[in-house]
Amino acid sequence: MSQPDVARAWSVAPALAWRELRAGLRSAAWRVLAALAFVYGWSTGNAPGRGASVSAYATGEAAWVALGLVAILWMSLAAVREAQMRTEAIIYAKPQTTERLVLARFGASMALALLLVAAMFAGAACGRLSVSGSVAGFAAYGGQFARAGVAVFFGGAASYCLALLTASPVAGAVVGLYWVVMIAGREHLAKVFYPAYTQNLALYVGLGVLLVCVAAIFHRRGRRGAAAASPWVRGAAAVALTFSLWSGWVVLRDGHDPQVWTHPTLERFGMQNLVVGRRAPGFLLPDQHGRPTSLAGLGDRIFVVALWSPRSRESAVLLERLSDLYARYGERGVLPVGICISEDSGAGVAFARGEGIRFPMVTDRGAHHAPRGAESSPLATAYRASSLPLVAVTDRRRRVRRTFSGIEAYDGSWLELEIERRLRMEPE
Amino acid sequence: MSILATLLDPTTGTARVGGHDVRREKRQIRQILGYLPQDFGLYPTLTTFETLDYIGLLYNMTDAAARRRCIEAVMERVNLTGVADRQVGALSGGMRQRVGLAQALLNEPSLLIVDEPTAGLDPAERIRVRSLLAELGGQRVIILSTHLIEDVEAVADRVAVLHRSEIRFEGATAEMLGSVHGKVWEIEAAPAELADLRERHIETGLLRTGDRVRLRIVADAADHPAARPVEPTLEDAYIWLMREDAGVAA
Numbered sequence: 001m002s003q004p005d006v007a008r009a010w011s012v013a014p015a016l017a018w019r020e021l022r023a024g025l026r027s028a029a030w031r032v033l034a035a036l037a038f039v040y041g042w043s044t045g046n047a048p049g050r051g052a053s054v055s056a057y058a059t060g061e062a063a064w065v066a067l068g069l070v071a072i073l074w075m076s077l078a079a080v081r082e083a084q085m086r087t088e089a090i091i092y093a094k095p096q097t098t099e100r101l102v103l104a105r106f107g108a109s110m111a112l113a114l115l116l117v118a119a120m121f122a123g124a125a126c127g128r129l130s131v132s133g134s135v136a137g138f139a140a141y142g143g144q145f146a147r148a149g150v151a152v153f154f155g156g157a158a159s160y161c162l163a164l165l166t167a168s169p170v171a172g173a174v175v176g177l178y179w180v181v182m183i184a185g186r187e188h189l190a191k192v193f194y195p196a197y198t199q200n201l202a203l204y205v206g207l208g209v210l211l212v213c214v215a216a217i218f219h220r221r222g223r224r225g226a227a228a229a230s231p232w233v234r235g236a237a238a239v240a241l242t243f244s245l246w247s248g249w250v251v252l253r254d255g256h257d258p259q260v261w262t263h264p265t266l267e268r269f270g271m272q273n274l275v276v277g278r279r280a281p282g283f284l285l286p287d288q289h290g291r292p293t294s295l296a297g298l299g300d301r302i303f304v305v306a307l308w309s310p311r312s313r314e315s316a317v318l319l320e321r322l323s324d325l326y327a328r329y330g331e332r333g334v335l336p337v338g339i340c341i342s343e344d345s346g347a348g349v350a351f352a353r354g355e356g357i358r359f360p361m362v363t364d365r366g367a368h369h370a371p372r373g374a375e376s377s378p379l380a381t382a383y384r385a386s387s388l389p390l391v392a393v394t395d396r397r398r399r400v401r402r403t404f405s406g407i408e409a410y411d412g413s414w415l416e417l418e419i420e421r422r423l424r425m426e427p428e
Numbered sequence: 429m430s431i432l433a434t435l436l437d438p439t440t441g442t443a444r445v446g447g448h449d450v451r452r453e454k455r456q457i458r459q460i461l462g463y464l465p466q467d468f469g470l471y472p473t474l475t476t477f478e479t480l481d482y483i484g485l486l487y488n489m490t491d492a493a494a495r496r497r498c499i500e501a502v503m504e505r506v507n508l509t510g511v512a513d514r515q516v517g518a519l520s521g522g523m524r525q526r527v528g529l530a531q532a533l534l535n536e537p538s539l540l541i542v543d544e545p546t547a548g549l550d551p552a553e554r555i556r557v558r559s560l561l562a563e564l565g566g567q568r569v570i571i572l573s574t575h576l577i578e579d580v581e582a583v584a585d586r587v588a589v590l591h592r593s594e595i596r597f598e599g600a601t602a603e604m605l606g607s608v609h610g611k612v613w614e615i616e617a618a619p620a621e622l623a624d625l626r627e628r629h630i631e632t633g634l635l636r637t638g639d640r641v642r643l644r645i646v647a648d649a650a651d652h653p654a655a656r657p658v659e660p661t662l663e664d665a666y667i668w669l670m671r672e673d674a675g676v677a678a
Contacts, residue, residue: 086469
């Protein structure tokens with residue numbers, strides 16, 4: 001086959017997928033699910049914060065958890081749809097290759113699943129707009145959509161592959177079981193098992209593509225007769241496998257997880273201890289621009305070190321306060337430093353961008369299970385963060401002068417009073 | 429049927445379609461094949477045109493304009509133009525069957541395999557499908573599998589009778605008719621005689637005329653005084669072929 005012929009032949013798969021997508025969009029089942037996703041998104045989208053980061057993050061979490069399960073079921077059924085609708089004899093008696101049929105069906109069904117995710121985010125954005133009346137930080141929805149979308153893609157690809165190869169939608173239930181265990185076992189499972197964490201996205205995209213290629217290669221192998229599977233699909237499978245292995249290695253190398261392996265540098269953070277009157281526990285972590293950041297490298301300032309979690313709505317209020325403090329006292333040498341305690345390595349960056357944060361926002365890559373505060377990472381242990389958010393105010397020599405936790409950290413005027421006091425004692 | 433349509437591999441033996449081996453050269457066979465299975469489904473939310481457009485892509489018809497022309501021609505041929513924009517799920521059984529036939533004709537197949545194409549259709553629709561098959565038969569080989577002998581009579585010029593995986597007869601329809609020539613009789617009798625006549629002959633039909641019955645039988649000879657020879661049909665020939673299974677002495 002000549003190159004144009006090959007290109008024309010492969011254009012058939014998207015054309016088939018587009019027609020299947022149109023058929024799916026007309027189905028009552030999909031329309032009901034889209035309406036439910038929109039309403040669910042609306043209910044999660046109503047969140048505090050100047051920008052839409054909290055709303056977007058909460059929607060992203062809800063989307064990958066709930067719509068991940070929906071996608072698993074949806075894709076399992078899509079994989080065996082030919083048998084259920086008795087279209088097998090007509091479809092498979094045609095000269096179209098099995099690979100293109102598998103990829104077209106997968107592409108259309110996955111697009112429908114991702115459109116459900118989009119409906120949920122649209123609901124969240126509308127909910128947020130109705131409450132705040134502003135579209136500030138709406139770009140945050142895009143980032144969280146990508147995160148949830150990858151998780152949904154992987155769950156859908158795994159269930160599609162299993163259901164297709166076993167010719168049974170029940171096989172998809174295995175992936176559903178994995179999903180349920182993953183949701184329930186956040187404190188016990190290693191971070192690497194979670195497809196929705198930013199650091200794992202590349203790994204799970206690779207695995208998803210690999211599974212779809214495996215399904216395309218092994219589904220109805222006998223249908224090809226003496227012909228071999230398409231070299232394009234075999235090549236894509238090899239690339240996806242290599243990419244997944246490499247991504248998995250990077251995740252393990254850079255991560256810190258007591259369930260798998262502990263990163264020596266991050267582990268050393270835990271050997272420090274916050275004591276009022278002594279230097280604040282040090283760290284060297286990437287900020288929202290990817291620059292390695294430490295307190296020592298930020299000069300002789302009064303630091304307001306804030307440990308927060310994207311899963312806590314109070315943290316959003318705290319971040320607003322920190323931005324206000326920076327605007328008010330920044331020129332007098334007060335510098336807030338946010339430390340995002342999250343299993344998801346991308347959460348800190350997403351919030352910093354979404355909320356327009358101008359002070360340093362570092363991500364604690366050592367966090368395992370964010371809501372557990374002190375137990376979640378060596379750095380949180382060093383700061384004795386039994387609950388989040390936690391704020392430590394230092395003097396200009398980085399010595400901790402006072403800490404605030406819980407409601408004191410984000411409400412009332414204790415924080416401002418302490419800063420004013422420090423500025424009186426140590427004017428610029 | 430499934431083996432010839434490349435959907436199943438033969439467990440033993442070989443089969444070739446257009447010179448192509450059904451095990452090894454499936455793709456080549458599918459290029460020249462049109463297949464209408466007995467029990468098939470279609471995507472209910474696609475319109476008739478969209479369904480055929482989808483099938484056209486399965487035949488690798490990548491040129492959109494050529495595909496459209498082809499679909500319009502086939503829809504015209506099977507009388508579906510009026511329902512081109514109607515969703516397949518809303519079509520009657522007969523119309524769905526015609527969509528099935530249209531999808532099998534889309535690639536102008538040189539071999540058309542149709543499995544029980546008139547099953548479940550109302551008489552008018554059955555005649556329409558049968559006529560269409562008869563018309564198509566002049567241009568290509570059609571393998572028609574059916575339990576309705578009228579379909580065979582209307583369409584086929586060669587017949588094979590399969591019974592329990594064995595070929596009982598293979599040849600021209602005229603030849604099959606010839607096998608019962610002079611053996612088909614009609615007997616007008618009183619209803620009271622019916623049981624005895626049925627006991628002794630192979631019945632191929634019964635018609636009630638007033639207070640009498642007209643029994644159609646197939647037999648080497650009819651010993652009833654009212655018996656008169658009539659023109660055989662393929663149905664008579666089929667029953668005659670299956671006489672051993674009927675459990676009645678000829």
